[in-house]
Amino acid sequence: MTGPLERTAPLAGADSAAVAWLAANRERLLGQLLALLRLPSISTDRAYAPAMREAAAFLLGHASRIGLHSARLLEAGGHPAVYAEWLGAGAAPTILLYGHYDVQPPDPLEEWHSPPFEPAIRDDRLYARGASDNKGPLWCMLAAVEAVLATEGALPVNVKLLLEGEEESGSRTLAGILDACADTLRADVLISSDGSFWRPDLLSVNVNSRGMCALEFTVETAREDLHSGRYGGAVANAAAILCQLVATLHDAHRRVAVRGFFDGLRWPTEADRVALAAIGFDEAGFLAEIGAAPGAVERGVGVLEAMWLRPTLEINGIASGYSGPGTKTVLPHAASAKITCRLGIGQEPAAVAAAVERHLVEHCPPYARLAVHRQGHGARAYALPADHPALLGVERMMLALHGERPVRVGVGGTLPISSMIKQHLGMDTVMLSYAVADSAIHAPNEFFRLRSFDQGMAAWALLFPELARTYKETRT
Amino acid sequence: MTGPLERTAPLAGADSAAVAWLAANRERLLGQLLALLRLPSISTDRAYAPAMREAAAFLLGHASRIGLHSARLLEAGGHPAVYAEWLGAGAAPTILLYGHYDVQPPDPLEEWHSPPFEPAIRDDRLYARGASDNKGPLWCMLAAVEAVLATEGALPVNVKLLLEGEEESGSRTLAGILDACADTLRADVLISSDGSFWRPDLLSVNVNSRGMCALEFTVETAREDLHSGRYGGAVANAAAILCQLVATLHDAHRRVAVRGFFDGLRWPTEADRVALAAIGFDEAGFLAEIGAAPGAVERGVGVLEAMWLRPTLEINGIASGYSGPGTKTVLPHAASAKITCRLGIGQEPAAVAAAVERHLVEHCPPYARLAVHRQGHGARAYALPADHPALLGVERMMLALHGERPVRVGVGGTLPISSMIKQHLGMDTVMLSYAVADSAIHAPNEFFRLRSFDQGMAAWALLFPELARTYKETRT
Numbered sequence: 001m002t003g004p005l006e007r008t009a010p011l012a013g014a015d016s017a018a019v020a021w022l023a024a025n026r027e028r029l030l031g032q033l034l035a036l037l038r039l040p041s042i043s044t045d046r047a048y049a050p051a052m053r054e055a056a057a058f059l060l061g062h063a064s065r066i067g068l069h070s071a072r073l074l075e076a077g078g079h080p081a082v083y084a085e086w087l088g089a090g091a092a093p094t095i096l097l098y099g100h101y102d103v104q105p106p107d108p109l110e111e112w113h114s115p116p117f118e119p120a121i122r123d124d125r126l127y128a129r130g131a132s133d134n135k136g137p138l139w140c141m142l143a144a145v146e147a148v149l150a151t152e153g154a155l156p157v158n159v160k161l162l163l164e165g166e167e168e169s170g171s172r173t174l175a176g177i178l179d180a181c182a183d184t185l186r187a188d189v190l191i192s193s194d195g196s197f198w199r200p201d202l203l204s205v206n207v208n209s210r211g212m213c214a215l216e217f218t219v220e221t222a223r224e225d226l227h228s229g230r231y232g233g234a235v236a237n238a239a240a241i242l243c244q245l246v247a248t249l250h251d252a253h254r255r256v257a258v259r260g261f262f263d264g265l266r267w268p269t270e271a272d273r274v275a276l277a278a279i280g281f282d283e284a285g286f287l288a289e290i291g292a293a294p295g296a297v298e299r300g301v302g303v304l305e306a307m308w309l310r311p312t313l314e315i316n317g318i319a320s321g322y323s324g325p326g327t328k329t330v331l332p333h334a335a336s337a338k339i340t341c342r343l344g345i346g347q348e349p350a351a352v353a354a355a356v357e358r359h360l361v362e363h364c365p366p367y368a369r370l371a372v373h374r375q376g377h378g379a380r381a382y383a384l385p386a387d388h389p390a391l392l393g394v395e396r397m398m399l400a401l402h403g404e405r406p407v408r409v410g411v412g413g414t415l416p417i418s419s420m421i422k423q424h425l426g427m428d429t430v431m432l433s434y435a436v437a438d439s440a441i442h443a444p445n446e447f448f449r450l451r452s453f454d455q456g457m458a459a460w461a462l463l464f465p466e467l468a469r470t471y472k473e474t475r476t
Numbered sequence: 477m478t479g480p481l482e483r484t485a486p487l488a489g490a491d492s493a494a495v496a497w498l499a500a501n502r503e504r505l506l507g508q509l510l511a512l513l514r515l516p517s518i519s520t521d522r523a524y525a526p527a528m529r530e531a532a533a534f535l536l537g538h539a540s541r542i543g544l545h546s547a548r549l550l551e552a553g554g555h556p557a558v559y560a561e562w563l564g565a566g567a568a569p570t571i572l573l574y575g576h577y578d579v580q581p582p583d584p585l586e587e588w589h590s591p592p593f594e595p596a597i598r599d600d601r602l603y604a605r606g607a608s609d610n611k612g613p614l615w616c617m618l619a620a621v622e623a624v625l626a627t628e629g630a631l632p633v634n635v636k637l638l639l640e641g642e643e644e645s646g647s648r649t650l651a652g653i654l655d656a657c658a659d660t661l662r663a664d665v666l667i668s669s670d671g672s673f674w675r676p677d678l679l680s681v682n683v684n685s686r687g688m689c690a691l692e693f694t695v696e697t698a699r700e701d702l703h704s705g706r707y708g709g710a711v712a713n714a715a716a717i718l719c720q721l722v723a724t725l726h727d728a729h730r731r732v733a734v735r736g737f738f739d740g741l742r743w744p745t746e747a748d749r750v751a752l753a754a755i756g757f758d759e760a761g762f763l764a765e766i767g768a769a770p771g772a773v774e775r776g777v778g779v780l781e782a783m784w785l786r787p788t789l790e791i792n793g794i795a796s797g798y799s800g801p802g803t804k805t806v807l808p809h810a811a812s813a814k815i816t817c818r819l820g821i822g823q824e825p826a827a828v829a830a831a832v833e834r835h836l837v838e839h840c841p842p843y844a845r846l847a848v849h850r851q852g853h854g855a856r857a858y859a860l861p862a863d864h865p866a867l868l869g870v871e872r873m874m875l876a877l878h879g880e881r882p883v884r885v886g887v888g889g890t891l892p893i894s895s896m897i898k899q900h901l902g903m904d905t906v907m908l909s910y911a912v913a914d915s916a917i918h919a920p921n922e923f924f925r926l927r928s929f930d931q932g933m934a935a936w937a938l939l940f941p942e943l944a945r946t947y948k949e950t951r952t
Contacts (some may be wrong), residue, residue: 112893173748184535212703214803223767228790228866229686229889232818233782235763236772239791239813247723250716261578287711291809295841296712296876306709314704315715317797322814327690327851329816331794333767337715338798342708375803413705455825458749463588 004402043102066146076176079165099138100167103130111444132435136448144460185416211343239320242335260355308410349378382418519578542622552652555641575614576643579606587920608911612924620936687819689854715719715796718811765950784886825854858894
């Protein structure tokens with residue numbers, strides 16, 4: 001059976017004037033998206049600063065042309081964010097529409113079948129860096145705003161637009177922008193065009209994401225690598241010590257064994273488990289797809305609970321000594337490991353990083369020198385309240401558009417925007433991207449399904465009236 | 477106080493005619509060594525095959541010119557060995573003189589202060605690839621043969637010369653040569669010019685060396701690296717599994733914890749410990765020199781015993797996931813480690829490798845795929861009998877030359893020639909190299925002390941009559 005995301009037409013929303021307008025203007029809208037995708041707006045690399053400025057100017061001009069007001073750049077020392085607004089809906093709710101116009105670097109270039117910044121359409125898919133993350137979904141959102149304004153002359157809700165330029169480089173100055181422009185940006189909810197559907201065959205809406213903290217450590221046992229014959233037995237082996245340290249981080253049941261790691265965690269409840277079970281997830285099929293065997297999950301825990309609701313401590317990489325071909329009889333003097341922890345609701349990133357650091361210090365033998373470096377501030381986990389009016393609005397819109405209710409799912413990854421917006425502006429975040437997680441996001445040959453482009457534009461066009469309705473119902 | 481190896485002159489042997497001849501012919505002999513050092517005889521690299529042939533021809537011609545007979549190449553499919561003999565000493569013992577004319581590759585080239593194949597003398601040191609390993613010490617041996625023949629017209633012992641061309645590439649065809657030419661090569665003892673003094677300040681003779689076996693293993697948990705957020709918690713982390721496996725290889729007392737690992741081992745005895753204690757070794761100074769802290773040795777074991785007599789299991793390198801700068805939120809699907817074990821007397825390399833492989837198989841969790849690869853056949857440990865006449869001859873020669881008895885020491889490393897010669901020809905091996913272990917052997921800026929050059933030539937010249945005497949005494 002084909003899922004609702006896999007059907008091309010007709011969509012239920014086809015009787016809306018805005019949706020009809022979108023269909024009529026599709027080629028022009030798609031052409032504008034291609035123009036945006038041609039700009040190599042790589043925020044992490046200074047060499048692409050001109051393309052970043054060009055992309056910001058492109059969006060600034062576009063926002064004004066489609067009828068938004070006060071279009072301007074918001075800056076806090078880094079790449080600017082594009083801001084614009086339409087506040088003509090009076091007492092209706094105000095929605096902060098979020099997206100980002102920067103993209104990941106395209107390396108490794110040689111693995112692309114067509115150049116990353118020359119968009120190419122093959123088999124109903126649009127291939128380009130940024131196609132799914134986030135220019136394509138962002139453009140659906142803007143096209144819908146344009147369509148509603150063009151057909152109705154007004155939006156049923158107030159909107160503020162925030163298009164970030166540093167999402168792919170850690171949102172370094174976003175907190176500064178949020179603080180400096182708090183009054184400008186404040187709204188009832190943020191709806192983000194970033195993110196993706198979990199699977200191409202499942203209509204879903206993300207209701208929580210995990211937090212993160214990152215650190216790395218090195219152990220050193222001598223001044224340089226030594227001959228394993230001449231010194232072996234007398235001097236500690238840094239690679240072995242590192243392994244012994246890593247091995248203490250989990251217990252025999254595959255649970256994190258770091259004292260204080262779980263402090264503050266809102267443990268998954270029986271209700272959570274019932275909800276996860278209702279998804280009817282095929283654990284064996286999921287694992288087989290990625291070539292993994294069952295049995296690696298923490299004892300007594302299901303796969304979805306482990307991926308969406310429970311914290312993890314993952315080794316991202318280890319390196320020590322010689323790892324080229326053949327044998328090298330070296331006794332490594334230094335070894336390093338990188339760690340990222342995914343956090344559940346209630347855990348504090350800094351406290352978790354401190355707990356891991358303390359654990360390493362306590363377990364390092366006296367004949368090895370340990371250095372621990374924390375990487376960044378991390379991010380808290382985020383959960384959207386189950387009865388949030390914007391969530392209900394999205395669910396109703398999907399039911400209307402696709403004829404099916406979406407499943408509420410979690411995101412194992414981290415969406416820092418949610419926790420930042422909560423922390424700085426006290427607002428909740430709803431994710432609404434028609435990209436799908438299988439679209440080579442951050443990888444070569446990133447693509448966006450043209451079917452998703454059509455569905456996404458229609459979805460946003462139908463969402464605005466649904467939001468006006470759910471907020472009205474909730475307020476009365 | 478200056479040790480005997482640190483003194484330049486006068487040496488006690490200066491009243492020997494051969495030693496006087498060596499002093500008189502020093503410049504010519506040194507010039508010939510420089511010519512040999514100019515040949516880039518790198519056996520591991522096919523590109524240097526012409527230089528290998530040139531070096532073999534150089535030595536073949538030289539052996540004939542100094543008065544050795546039957547000079548010829550011995551081959552078994554690889555780089556040939558140079559053979560020659562002088563068998564005019566009747567019932568006196570026959571000594572197989574060993575050296576190798578191939579050298580290590582010189583990389584990294586940019587770290588050399590003068591080109592590796594343009595010998596340069598600075599501060600009484602001769603810098604060149606192969607200067608200490610083994611062309612310099614080998615040349616001392618040949619010069620002494622020439623000196624004794626030139627001054628006495630005969631040697632007091634029979635000699636056979638075996639100059640290998642594949643020592644630096646694992647002696648791949650040496651076993652074949654030994655088997656094919658067993659009658660030609662058979663002698664009372666092999667004395668090797670390869671190896672080195674343990675320290676520049678200590679007159680010593682090596683009486684045992686450790687064996688070795690090598691293996692590497694990989695663990696795999698999925699088809700490719702995964703996003704640590706999307707999959708973390710559901711899929712086993714290959715880096716963590718590898719670390720857990722490595723951590724099982726030693727117990728809390730830092731002793732190898734692999735069942736069967738120690739099978740057959742001749743454990744160090746109280747007598748061994750008394751002999752080691754007599755060396756008066758400065759453990760703290762030794763460790764401080766290499767930037768290592770004390771306490772890493774197996775519980776209850778001294779540093780020298782750990783380095784010379786006990787087996788080890790060392791991790792030579794580990795690699796998994798991302799180890800570049802910054803954070804990469806990857807869940808590694810594969811991880812690898814390289815292991816070499818140094819073996820004590822009595823351990824069988826194949827049995828030890830099998831024990832380690834079995835241990836890994838038994839400890840690998842069911843959700844990881846393990847592959848173990850053994851590298852080569854390994855080598856047994858070797859111990860020279862304490863009353864071996866050639867050992868006594870070397871010790872007497874050193875007492876006569878330096879005015880001091882050498883200390884008997886072990887070699888933590890592996891000298892495969894000793895165990896091969898024992899296995900294939902039933903002969904013992906005595907090491908006599910005037911190189912010093914601190915001479916950047918296998919590293920950039922390898923050097924040979926000119927003082928060692930003079931001492932080495934004199935030592936070999938005095939050794940021949942001492943050997944004739946100790947063998948005669950032992951036989952009567």
